[in-house]
Amino acid sequence: MINKLMYVCFCVLAVAACKIENDIPYPIVEGNIISMEVEGQRASDEGGSAQAVIDKSKRTVRLYVDDSVDLSQLRITKFTVSDGVTLIPDAGKCHDVSSFPTVGFGSLAELSASSDTRVDFSKPVTFTLKTYQDYLWTVSVTQIITRNIVLENQIGKAVVDAVNRNVAVYVSKDQPLNAVKVSAFQLGGEHGTVIPDPVTYDAYDFSQPATFLVSHAWEEVSREWKVFVYQSEGVSTGSTNIFTRTTSATLKGDIQSGKTPVVEYKKQSETGWTTLATSAITVSGTSYTALLTGLSPATSYQYRISVDGTAGDVRSFATGTATPLTNASFDNWYQDGKLWNPWPSGGTSFWDTGNRGATTISDSNSVPTDETSNGTGKAAYLESKYLMMRFAAGNIFTGDYVRTDGMNGVLSFGRPFTSFPSKLRIHYKYSSVTIDKVGDDAYRYLKGQPDSCHIYIALTDWDKPREIRTRPSERQLFEKNDTHVIAYAELVQGTSDATYRQLDLTLQYRYTNRTPKYILIVATASKYGDYFTGGTGSKLWVDDFELIYD
Known part of the structure; x- marks a missing residue:
């Protein structure tokens, strides 16, 4: 009995001794959304970029769409993610979760015919990007519906109450309300329908509140809207706003439909007015945009708007400074x-x-x-x-080297800056050699090709300097x-250059209505140095950079 017991104990100990502990931690591989596109995608405002706004630090994506699409079943047309990611959508928001792709895709053409990328974006949607860890991303889509109405002799923009579906429009006192010509009537947005459509009439009777059946492009039902048109003693020009830069300014304002403004401007210290060329003025319905160029930096100006020979109030603006580099x-x-x-020693770094x-391992x-040049x-x-x-x-x-992380760097890109240069003038010389080092498999195809220098300038409105990390796992x-x-x-x-x-x-x-907060200028002898490739x-020599304002 004792021998049997000892045998059993020996077997137990032997099994325990053979147990393998897996204490090796999983590598940290971030799951990031690289790009995303949906049907009907557009910019958030006129002249802006239609690209998705991706914030990797907050793991959020923000997109804007027009009124041609249905938010409740919006099709994703592009969804690229970092390597090694498995896509897991919110099952409750997918049109058919079993047919939603589990990997990123550059276009719908890459997917099988049975794939279904439609998602209900009526509210923000969460996607899980799975690597060795789970990364939760939130995607928000905002639909922009522009209800553009332009009547004959209209004064200012229509006042739209989308909740109660009422619209108030003001026209000049000389405009008969029973015979109003309508040039635009997009109550249902750019792609919606209006019945009856007053644009198709020679003139429409607005002497009484007019009722219309309106539907958006994605709807099969119509809703009743009421439009009230009033005569007004208002002036031909309404409010204006001006966005100034260093050597130019953009003036926007309201105007009575059918009228063209005359824009005059001058330096505050001068007496004579300059009339802006009509080619620099764009009129659209009851709005106009005027571009003033060739202005002097850091200078006070005055302007006035005239319609039909009647000049409006004199208003002022000042241009920005031409900040040197x-x-x-x-x-x-x-x-x-x-x-x-x-x-310089004891000085401040820029x-x-x-x-x-x-x-840390060699010389500078x-x-x-x-x-020099x-x-x-x-x-x-x-x-x-x-x-x-x-x-x-x-x-x-331009920025700071923050710290060394192992054999990788952490940098801070950008310096505070609020001016509007037109050019960066550079003096440079480059000596290119063949790329012989590749630190990232994605760039192995470059080996044996000539190296390239890269010099670039960016004006940004980041809230803070951009943190740059070169470690591959958190790049x-x-x-x-x-x-x-x-x-x-x-x-x-x-x-290569000899001189x-x-x-x-x-x-x-890309934007003419936003003021920079930071300036970033980078010069590197190897374009793909961030990937340890080059x-x-x-060799790159750079000298005598200059910001040009013209």
């Missing part, structure tokens, strides 16, 4: 041990480099040089190197299509 000559540097910093990361690879002062010499099993692109940028980089980018210009060059070149990078303004020995 700090240390744009790259003359000021100081050395702290192996670390070269692009600002530019920074990746040197602090490079000097972004340094001052006497090889004009033979005086200093220039920035940026060289891409291979340092201790890691490729490091020579670079300089967060600058995205030029970010909806917070107001203006952008860039140079990408894969050929310095001067080039103007013309900023393309050519060992690529």
